[in-house]
Amino acid sequence: MGFCRSLALRSLISAIVLLLFTHHVHSFYLPGVAPQDFQKGDPLSVKVNKLTSTKTQLPYSYYSLPYCRPNTIVDSRENLGEVLRGDRIENSPYVFTMREPQMCKIVCRQTLDAKTAKEFKEKIEDEYRVNMILDNLPLVVPIQRLDQESPPVYQLGFYVGLKGQYAGKKDEKFFIHNHLTFTVKYHKDMQTDSARIVAFEVKPFSVKHEYEGKWTVNTRLSTCDPHTKRMVSNSNTPQEVEANKEIVFTYDVEFQESEVKWASRWDTYLLMSDDQIHWFSIVNSLMIVLFLSGMVAMIMLRTLYRDISRYNELETQEEAQEETGWKLVHGDVFRPPNNSDLLCVYAGTGVQFFGMMLVTMIFAILGFLSPSNRGGLMTAMLLLWVFMGLFAGYASARLYKMFKGTEWKRITLRTAFMFPGSVFALFFILNTLIWGQRSSGAVPFGTMFALVFLWFGISVPLVFVGGYVGFKKPTIEDPVKTNKIPRQIPEQAWYMNPLFSILIGGILPFGAVFIELFFILTSIWLNQFYYIFGFLFIVFIILIITCAEITIVLCYFQLCSEDYLWWWRSYLTSGSSALYLFLYATFYFFTKLDITKPVSGVLYFGYMLIGSYAFFVLTGTIGFYACFWFTRLIYSSVKID
Incomplete structure (x- = not known):
């Protein structure tokens, strides 16, 4: 507990020092929006x-x-x-x-x-x-x-x-x-x-x-x-x-x-954009959600209810052995996956992203991120990302302990450095290209130091605090026991091929957001305002529901095929929507933008790669936790001898 308190105190001191430092370099204040009265002749x-x-x-x-x-x-x-x-x-x-x-x-x-x-x-x-x-x-x-x-x-x-x-x-x-x-x-x-x-x-x-x-x-x-x-x-x-x-x-x-x-x-x-197009986007996304919700309702209320009732009514062991379906893999379904450490890191990073996006949009809807506060949105997102490191460490450590891991400091360190490190390395390369063009878009040394200080001085200690608290929590108990010897997975049908099902799973989450994505790309690359956060929040909620439902549906089909390797596939199923996002960004580049310089093209695809990577982590985590909740729910509902 002393270690935890020391890190918390250190991160608090770092935050105060950073705010004092940036007051002289580039302050974090939001420009005042109070009206100014002018007299004639002023x-x-x-x-x-x-x-x-x-x-x-x-x-x-x-x-x-x-x-x-x-x-x-x-x-x-x-x-x-x-x-x-x-x-x-x-x-x-x-x-x-x-x-x-x-x-x-x-x-x-x-x-x-x-x-x-x-x-x-x-x-x-x-x-x-x-x-x-x-x-x-x-x-x-x-x-x-x-x-x-x-x-x-x-x-x-x-x-x-x-x-x-x-x-x-x-x-x-x-x-x-x-x-x-x-x-x-x-x-x-x-x-x-x-x-x-x-x-x-x-x-x-x-x-x-x-x-x-x-x-x-x-x-x-x-x-x-x-x-x-x-x-x-x-x-x-x-x-x-x-x-x-x-x-x-x-x-x-x-x-x-x-x-x-x-x-x-x-x-x-x-109000330059057409609200009717945004409403069309909402209706389009809602249709996808209703379709998926119908499938999930059918699975949960009819198929699953029937399966659970039949499994619980089996009288003899011989009858149980004759059964097929998802109950047969109960002894392997909670077996830790390959590269479980990496899965814990990605799940924790996704929780960090989810918290940042949710709080940012709530602030934007309430009017705290007015466009009159230039740069306020990006500043808020960076600060929220840093402070959400607490939840990243907590989520990764909790999952790591469930997988019988013991070295929580190592997994916490990877959570604190892997995703931010890869993004910062790519950002540094792109910034070097901008600096080579002598553009004002190049981040100055003082601001680069402030970003590094945010990362090492606040985010990393908070990730460790969250990891310490998460690892001290009681282990999440599996609803069924895991067999010592892994069960052989039968040959799967072509449509249950992992690559095929993963690529199919990403289409619907992307389809729920791609219309709104057009306006976001336009505001970023065509220098226009985007402030319809009410629509964006609705689309974000629809994205969460879509990622969760498509992952649950495909996970159920996978378990029914007696394939219990669902951990990584649940993450990649909804996370594959990031691939379609990057492909759409490529289509947008060639159809809507008039960029001819190689450096500008590299900047566009570099930043869109960072955005797609972040989208992968966010949607993958949503799908993973939805599937995690689903499997625990169904296997805790059947009687296992």
């Missing part, structure tokens, strides 16, 4: 975020391009999730005055050399977008639908520039968006005359600005007249990106009063 500072592209999936900091800079660049504090997402939030030279429109405001003048012109062209070629933030709202570009009466579609950020032909020339040129027309919408309080910002929109333009005489502080552009509040007629010439060419960056800003209240300002971002 300054509004626009912040810039990373440059993003769905073609490369490699984010870059805003000032990696020679954009206009403020006198001093100040980095905003970022939480762990923001850093892992590649966010780099900094101040900008764009400063507005609340409810005071501006026209043709000059930001700066830049002359590109060959290197900077090439950088702009590369970013335009890869369709990079510029992301900005005002009052914690991301910048969006409104795009009108073909149906004029429908509300516009909003895209996050504006393109760095565009590529195309101009003035009848055949060769394509690169043009930069150097003039931005901002629209800040606000909701006004009639009593106090204060206002709250409810929308931040922009329309980008490429304008070749002209001016007379030499450039001075008071230079007036001949292509943009702030007094007439319009571009003059000869300003239709776009600004080409070429070396030794001068670019003048300008912006307009207008303020519009809106009926949208501050509490509803995120609705525009979050």
Whole structure:
């Protein structure tokens, strides 16, 4: 008990030290979501975020391009999730005055050399977008639908520039968006005359600005007249990106009063997807569940009830020997499987994942993980994963002791290191590739140290605490005794082949989630918001039921065929749905994404491999424990001499 207390105290101290450490590196705080009131004339500072592209999936900091800079660049504090997402939030030279429109405001003048012109062209070629933030709202570009009466579609950020032909020339040129027309919408309080910002929109333009005489502080552009509040007629010439060419960056800003209240300002971002498709996903999944539930009900209420009644009514040993079916393997069904240690490790890791997913979705449904808290979801998942190590150690040690294991420290150590170690190794390789591209998505050393500290300083001690408590619990007793000599397994029919039944078992769990999976992949790889956690929670519950039921059905068929090697097969049956998830991710890559760079492709498949591996552990554990409960239930219901 002293060892357990020491580890618990050590993990608590480690957690406190980590929180103090990350306060200086990347704090874990969630950005405040309290409304901010602005009076007329108050300054509004626009912040810039990373440059993003769905073609490369490699984010870059805003000032990696020679954009206009403020006198001093100040980095905003970022939480762990923001850093892992590649966010780099900094101040900008764009400063507005609340409810005071501006026209043709000059930001700066830049002359590109060959290197900077090439950088702009590369970013335009890869369709990079510029992301900005005002009052914690991301910048969006409104795009009108073909149906004029429908509300516009909003895209996050504006393109760095565009590529195309101009003035009848055949060769394509690169043009930069150097003039931005901002629209800040606000909701006004009639009593106090204060206002709250409810929308931040922009329309980008490429304008070749002209001016007379030499450039001075008071230079007036001949292509943009702030007094007439319009571009003059000869300003239709776009600004080409070429070396030794001068670019003048300008912006307009207008303020519009809106009926949208501050509490509803995120609705525009979050209601972009069609709810009908999500309801179709739910209905599709429910049909699968009803089908499986019918099969399980038939097995449990009819077949099993009949089997148990018949087995309990047998009068002589000769009659029992003539019987076939699942009762005949009662002396071998609880025999420890091959590689039982590995099964204990995977079962414990799956419990850790299940707890993390369940608590995360509950928090999300209750509104604690609002999208205004950038990185909050990833930060919460990492912290929950770390603290759920307590249950991982407990589950693996309990199962290990049931298999007559004695070295609980060894099994606990494997639980603490095997899955996180393999994922961290792959993550480190992918991070090295990102670092080689000089992308802001590369995790800095300080954050990498924080992740390692989370793992070694908190997760590992908690896994040992859970393992100690679990191993001290009484051994789980089998409902029937195990024979000393293993029974020979009869030749199986082709459809009971392990590989075939395992692959068949994974289809239905994947079918229950694949529609919702499309929206999740879209939000991750196409830079869109996903916040329909109510639907996701329902799909998660359906996934649990589907994994449990398909594993129970196939386990029953296996035992009826007198094949008692169900331990690993129950884990792999529902876990095989991860194979279909990875195949679907491959299909999604070739049909929905426009990734051409090899490094970006490696990143996509690397991260999807990590996601599929985690899905395998989660679904496999659900199926395993469902089958474990089922076998104990049926064998405890029959009389065994």
